[in-house]
Amino acid sequence: MRLIFLLICLITVNFALGQNDTTKISLSFDDITISEALSKIEEVSDYEFYYLKEWLGTNLISGDYNSTIDVILEDILGKIEVNFYILEANKIVLTKNSIIYDSLPKVFQRNSTADTITNQDLQLLEEDDIPILATKSDSNSPSTIKTYRVGKRNRGQRSKSAILKGVILNNTTGEPIPDLQIIVRNENKAAITDINGAYEIQLPLGTHILEMIALGIENTKQRVVLYNDGSLDFTLNESLELLDEVIVEADADKNVATTTSGSERIDAEESKNIPLVLGERDVLRVATSLPGISTAGEGSAGFNVRGGKSDQNLILLDDAVVYNPQHFFGIFSALNPFAISSLNVYKGSFPSEYGGRLSSVFDIKTKNADTQKIKGEASIGPVTSNAVIELPVFKDKSSLLLGGRGAYANWILRSLDEPDLENSEASFYDFLANYNHKINSNNSIKATGYYSRDDFSITSDSLFIYKNQLVSLKWDHAFNEKTTSSLIASNSQYNFDIEFDGDSNDDFLFGYKVNESEVKLKINHIKDSKFSYNYGIASKLYNIDPGNLEPLDENNSIVEPKFIDQERGLESAFFLSANLDITDKLSVEAGVRLSNFLALGQGSQLVFEEGQPRNQGSITDTLNFEKNEVIESFFNPEPRISARYLLNPSLSIKGGYGRTYQYIHRLSNNTTVSPIDTWKISDSNIEPQSADQFTLGLFKNIDGNTFELSLEGFYKRSDNILDFKTGAQILLNENIVLETLQGEGESYGIEFLIRKNKGKLNGWLGYTYSRSFIKFESEFPEEQINNGDFFPSNFDKPHDLSLVTNYKFSKRFSLSTNFTYQTGRPVTVPVGSFSFNNSEFVVFSDRNSFRIPDFYRLDIGLNIEGNHKIKKFAHSFWTISIYNVLGRNNPFSVFFVTENGEVKGQQASIFNIPVPSITYNFKF
Secondary structure (H helix, E strand, O other): OHHHHHHHHHHOOOEOOOOOOOOEEEEEEEEEEHHHHHHHHHHHOOOEEEOOHHHOOOOEEEEEEEEEHHHHHHHHOOOOOOEEEEOHHHEEEEEOOOEOOOOOOHHHHHHOOOOOOOHHHHHHHHHOOOOOOEEOOOOOOOOOOOEEEEOOOOOOOOOOEEEEEEEEEEOOOOOEOOOOEEEEHHHOEEEEOOOOOEEEEEEEOEEEEEEEEEOOEEEEEEEEEEOOOEEOOEEEOEOOOOOOOHHHHHHHHHHHHOOOOOEEEEEHHHHHHOOOHHHOOOHHHHHHOOOOEEOOOOOOEOOEEOOOOHHHEEEEEOOEEOOOOEEHHHOEEOOOHHHEEEEEEEOOOOOOOOOOOOOEEEEEEEOOOOOOOOEEEEEEOOOEEEEEEEEEEEOOOEEEEEEEEEEOOHHHHHHOOOHHHOOOEEEEEEEEEEEEEEEEOOEEEEEEEEEEEEEEEOOOOEEEEEEEEEEEEEEEEEOOOOEEEEEEEEEEEEEEEEEEOOOOOOOEEEEEEEEEEEEEEEEEEEEEOOEEEEEEEEEEEEEEEEEEEEEOOOOOOOOOOEEOOOEEEEEEEEEEEEEEEOOOOEEEEEEEEEEEEEEEOOEEEEEEOOOOOOOHHHEEEEEEEOOOOEEEEEEEEEEEEEEEEEEEOOEEEEEEEEEEEEOEEEEOOOOOEOOOOEEEEOOOOOOOEEEEEEEEEEEEEEOOOOEEEEEEEEEEEEEEEEEEOOOOOOOOOOOHHHHEEEEEEEEEEEEEEEEEOOOOEEEEEEEEEEEEEEEEOOOOHHHOEHHHOOEEOOOOOOEEEEEEEEEEOOOOEEEEEEEEEEOOOEEOOEEEEEEEOOEEEEEEOOOOOEEOOOEEEEEEEEEEEOOOOOOOOOEEEEEEEEEOOOOOOOOOEEEEEEEOOEEEEEEEOOOOOOEEEEEEEEEO
């Protein structure tokens, strides 16, 4: 009897099976509900249906039939979890995903008196199309958790497993939750949601407990009874304990647990509480407050990471390169902070999928717009305004984000009591758009477009115009729950123009452009919870127009047109990386990037006499190359490895090594980055730059991640670092190789960070001690600098300290401060003079043997949030800030003039007085 009772319990959860009736029914449906279709069947036949109407839904069906009743019902009920059973007297009972059998299975006939079920009994059950739903759920799981039933049972079903997939959203924001872990512990299986919150996992039929875990999200368990393939979406709540500190908690966990060292993740919202110039948020400036990342000076463009040059940083916006990420020569960011989701900075041994730069990767991701409702955010400041709007296109599937910024500083310049500035111009604008579309649970696409433009003119006769534009398209595809891929196509352009229209007859228009296009395929595979790997290929085509000079007015200008030959190069790579948890404490990530670069024609290359310095006198030949002909080829392996060992759950030690190569170089003889700097690819006369970096550090979390500490040292050795001879002419130089020098670089340092993540007072203190040296050694004096000895680079700043704090008086009021101190950067100064042939000449010191005064600055900001009423159109807040509260006259540059035969040093500053600002922000 116990056996019979058990088998009856198993049977009652199965599909419905009706008796066969050979009578055919002729009828047709045209866009009617299933309930209406059943009513129509009752009208044309003797059948009567018994069911609950809410089971059938509201989907419309169409079709023409001349079939038996069971064939018709199988078709119209096939896509919903409803089955049927035909009783005598033409009565049809619909059941909710259950099955009714006419007779007992064979096992009853064979062994009806047995007390136990044997393997042969189970086989007989399956032969009767009754798959056994093994319940392997956690017996300790609370019985109160919600149960979901997924998939429709079909008679004849033989599969013992099914695929469960769906999308997981944030219940508060409606946005997808990426990187959420779905763990089924009894099956030792797991899945991770992609950037669109989609997941897919294959499980045995039966009952399972799904655990869903993500930073900032409540840990959730759900019971799923899986009958067949099906979809199940979830909306999860944010963690109430982490609502105020979600971003910092994520960083704290990453600090100790991840394998990669020298990496930082910055959320765009983090820039909200850091006072910056004129109230503008800038996620890139937040990065410079972290150890190991600095700038050449106040108001300067570009970044120096661990002693590297500014052109050694790869800056990506949705996988497309941004060549100049700043407006106003570095005062403002060229990237809309409201459109940015996050920034990942790799300054150590970065993953093998990235290449082409020596020092760092700034991987910036834009937001995905909300797919359910319209949202927006905007700010109005004294110099700039900013706005972003999120528009659903197809609900829960696709959305469009549009953002724009603009500056209106012209009125400030023209209102100054300075005649020389009456016709000045200083303005910029940028636009960003992205479209995100979820095709299905396995496929999604994201397209991003960006454009920025700066117009700058301090004199009445010259106008500088520089522009960025890019487009990227990314297709994410999931082959299964373990294997995913991304296919990316992108194009980036940067160009600048100088328009000179003076009173003389030498008016001209100068133009420059760099254009690159890339295709990249990346495949990720998770073998199990301890081993994963990714691999892929990438290829990038460079087209550089080094410059052209044309008369502005052909009839009246004496300027002769001049065009420099275009440069082309193809950089390709195969990359492979694997992450292995060797033990619970030891994790290793190892990879390699095999890079190949082809310098392509059409163009020419100078040939120099062996054993002679490179100058006009040592040129022996000029080689000419046809279009797409290979001028020079480089192939280089780039190994990368990093490891993490957990000394205890809150303390880890990490180390890493990485080799990188760079095939494109910025040409600049300025100390700081200029928007009119140009770029050049490697060829037969200019070798690619290379670097080897070693890192070792300790990472510690204290008091439940309230405090985060890290101490990391690095050593980097570089080769073929590009520099220029004194007085080099960069623009419109057909033989730029005659002005270049290539030498060695060496940098080392130690970085310390302490961050407080919780409480009313939070922020961080970052300190870096580092040195950066370069050496240009040659047997020829004209190709030496400082006698071939190592000397400090332009960005060598031994001490760099940043203190960022935010104190919350209440949920509406907070005070932020930002204090920065840096050692003055090196400069070359005149140390004497001499007379020759009745002329005075200045004698300069060895290069970079002196320093400008140290830099320090204090900024203060007051943030005033609007009220937190739930039912209101928009949430607003005010930011009142004072930049450079102390009025420190920090030197931007030092220059020398001769007055009455005496050489005098002077300094130029960007902001030498406190700069107040007030900005109004709101979001809806």
